[in-house]
Amino acid sequence: MTTRQQIRSTKGVSLKHPSGDKRFQILDATMKRHQYQQDALIEILHKAQELFGYLENDLLLYVAHSLKLPPSRVYGVATFYHLFSLAPKGIHRCVVCTGTACYVKGAAALLAAVEQSAQIHAGETTADNQLSLSIARCLGACGIAPAVVFDGTVCGHQTPELVGDRLKEYLGKEQ
Amino acid sequence: MAVKTLTIDDRLVSAREEETVLDAAREAGIHIPTLCYLEGVSEVGACRLCLVEVAGSSKLQPACVTKVAEGMEIQTNTDRLQNYRRIIVEMLFAEGNHVCSVCVANGNCELQDLAIEMGMDHVRLEYQFPDRQVDLSHDRFGMDHNRCVLCTRCVRVCDELEGVHTWDMAGRGSQSHVITDLNQPWGTSQTCTSCGKCVEACPTGAIFHQGSSVGEMVHDRARIEFIATARQKQQW
Ligand code: SF4
Ligand code: SF4
Ligand code: FES
Ligand code: FES
Numbered sequence: 331m332t333t334r335q336q337i338r339s340t341k342g343v344s345l346k347h348p349s350g351d352k353r354f355q356i357l358d359a360t361m362k363r364h365q366y367q368q369d370a371l372i373e374i375l376h377k378a379q380e381l382f383g384y385l386e387n388d389l390l391l392y393v394a395h396s397l398k399l400p401p402s403r404v405y406g407v408a409t410f411y412h413l414f415s416l417a418p419k420g421i422h423r424c425v426v427c428t429g430t431a432c433y434v435k436g437a438a439a440l441l442a443a444v445e446q447s448a449q450i451h452a453g454e455t456t457a458d459n460q461l462s463l464s465i466a467r468c469l470g471a472c473g474i475a476p477a478v479v480f481d482g483t484v485c486g487h488q489t490p491e492l493v494g495d496r497l498k499e500y501l502g503k504e505q
Numbered sequence: 506m507a508v509k510t511l512t513i514d515d516r517l518v519s520a521r522e523e524e525t526v527l528d529a530a531r532e533a534g535i536h537i538p539t540l541c542y543l544e545g546v547s548e549v550g551a552c553r554l555c556l557v558e559v560a561g562s563s564k565l566q567p568a569c570v571t572k573v574a575e576g577m578e579i580q581t582n583t584d585r586l587q588n589y590r591r592i593i594v595e596m597l598f599a600e601g602n603h604v605c606s607v608c609v610a611n612g613n614c615e616l617q618d619l620a621i622e623m624g625m626d627h628v629r630l631e632y633q634f635p636d637r638q639v640d641l642s643h644d645r646f647g648m649d650h651n652r653c654v655l656c657t658r659c660v661r662v663c664d665e666l667e668g669v670h671t672w673d674m675a676g677r678g679s680q681s682h683v684i685t686d687l688n689q690p691w692g693t694s695q696t697c698t699s700c701g702k703c704v705e706a707c708p709t710g711a712i713f714h715q716g717s718s719v720g721e722m723v724h725d726r727a728r729i730e731f732i733a734t735a736r737q738k739q740q741w
Contacts, residue, residue: 387687400670400696401686409675409688 353381354392361396368397371407375414384415412466420455420462422500424448424493425479429468432476436489440476441465443490447497461500511577520573527555527568530581537581538590538619540597541656542569543706544726545733546665549657554593554619557581565589591623599630600679602637602651603709609722610710616654637682642692645715646704648685652711655681659703659712666732671697705729 360377364370374397378389385408394404408414426432426441445451448461455462471477474486480496507522513530520529525548530537540552550570557568560578568581580586597603597616605611637650657674660683664670671694675684685691704712705725713722731740 390687400664400673402670402673402675402684402696405684405687406673406675410677 356381357392358396361393366397368399371397371399371404372411375404375408379414384418386416412464415462418455418459420459422461422481423464423479424461424497424500425464425466425469426452427467427469427471427475427477427479428465429472429475431468431472435475437476439490440478440488440493443493444497447494448501456501461497509573509575509577511573511575511579513579514581522573524573525569526557526566526571526573526577526579529573530568530579535581537568538622539569540615540619540654540708541658543658543661543729545730546658546661546706549661552593552654552656554590556586556589558583558586587623590619591625594619594623594625595628595630597654598625598628599632600635601653602634607719608652608710609713609717609719610652610724611720613720613723614710615708633679635679640685640691641715642690643694643697643699643715644692645699646691646701647713647715648683648691649711649713650682652709653683654709654711655683656708657683658706658708659683662702662706662729663697666729667698667700667702669696669698672703702729702732 357374357378361370361374364373371393374393375385378393379385382389390404390408391401393399394401397404408416424444426437426444428437428441441452444463448456448463450456450461450463452463452465466479469477469479469484471484471486474484476488477484477486478488478493479485485492485496508519509522510517510519511526511529512518513526513533513535516533516535518529518533518535520532524532527537527539527542537555537557539555541549542552542555548569550567553567555568556565557571558580559566559571560580565586568579594616598620603616605614605617608614611617635651637653639650640648655674657672660670660672660674663672671685671691672683674681675688676682685694686696691697704714705728707713707724710722734740
């Protein structure tokens with residue numbers, strides 16, 4: 331890289347991010363890798379959520395402007411998929427699969443166990459911000475049903491006891 | 506330009522190969538009910554009111570997105586279709602909050618017209634009474650989500666004719682709803698040019714001119730079609 335290119339590229343970055351927030355630089359790099367293609371929206375929203383934890387309106391607008399997509403389209407996509415969250419999430423995440431296979435294998439009891447011990451419903455976050463609970467419709471892991479995702483790791487053959495133990499770890503940290 | 510010959514309700518009809526069953530039927534003066542279809546913008550096949558029977562297939566096909574084919578035999582108004590259409594209209598009524606007697610579009614509403622056409626004297630399904638919002642933040646227009654049938658006609662006119670894509674659909678399933686920009690009040694939209702096309706396009710009283718009272722909201726659909734085709738037909 332020549333000095334001039336270096337200057338230009340640093341200039342570009344500083345122009346785009348007066349906030350100085352490094353995460354935007356990473357997000358930019360991801361969009362660049364996808365050549366700012368509009369059909370890479372879902373991948374880019376994934377990256378944005380991974381970086382920022384959730385998809386704030388400003389962030390959606392930033393993605394919309396960068397990909398030259400209408401804001402309403404970006405918002406529509408972000409609210410269509412359960413995996414995207416527009417509100418802040420807790421430190422730990424628990425996703426109970428309530429797809430057909432898991433349901434047959436007792437997902438309802440698992441969900442009830444989590445709701446009971448965390449005192450929240452699916453779609454909510456505990457007051458101490460330790461845990462967010464959500465449900466999903468088939469994770470594609472029916473062979474190990476009933477399945478629960480703890481912090482991004484799919485765990486199969488779950489029982490209310492196993493789930494309870496894991497939650498104790500998560501929720502106990504505060505005490 | 507290849508021409509296809511088909512029969513619709515036992516009548517021989519010819520159509521250009523790029524035409525849909527709906528186009529062919531309309532040209533022949535055969536009425537097929539529609540709701541999400543809007544002359545001048547793309548078709549989405551969302552409402553399923555235009556379903557027709559095609560001989561040799563057990564699957565019903567939406568006329569607005571089905572291309573004509575040689576020798577096709579179409580039935581547009583069998584008992585089965587009439588029954589399905591009535592159920593669809595009943596579902597639309599049960600899903601939203603449609604109170605014609607206080608609606609700005611009373612007497613000028615495509616949903617109401619369909620209900621009359623289907624002979625819907627009452628709704629056999631359980632009303633959902635969803636909790637929906639009204640947005641009066643725009644200077645000139647209003648949006649009442651209670652009356653929205655999610656046909657996406659507003660989304661398509663705004664995107665395809667006005668070119669600013671203010672509207673889109675958000676959420677999924679029973680939570681689906683139309684939004685302006687980032688689900689913000691319409692009046693704060695950065696993209697809306699206040700052109701009014703969505704107001705003309707909406708089949709119900711969901712989008713209306715501010716200040717209209719019961720039955721005063723008259724939509725001018727011909728205007729949408731004119732805007733879409735005037736240039737190519739050199740009507741300016
Ligand atoms: S008034 Fe025009 S620009 Fe504004 S939302 Fe309606 S169609 Fe789009
Ligand atoms: S607001 Fe009107 S045009 Fe838009 S989706 Fe709802 S019913 Fe259709
Ligand atoms: S139903 Fe749970 S993984 Fe398929
Ligand atoms: S008019 Fe064909 S599906 Fe709505």
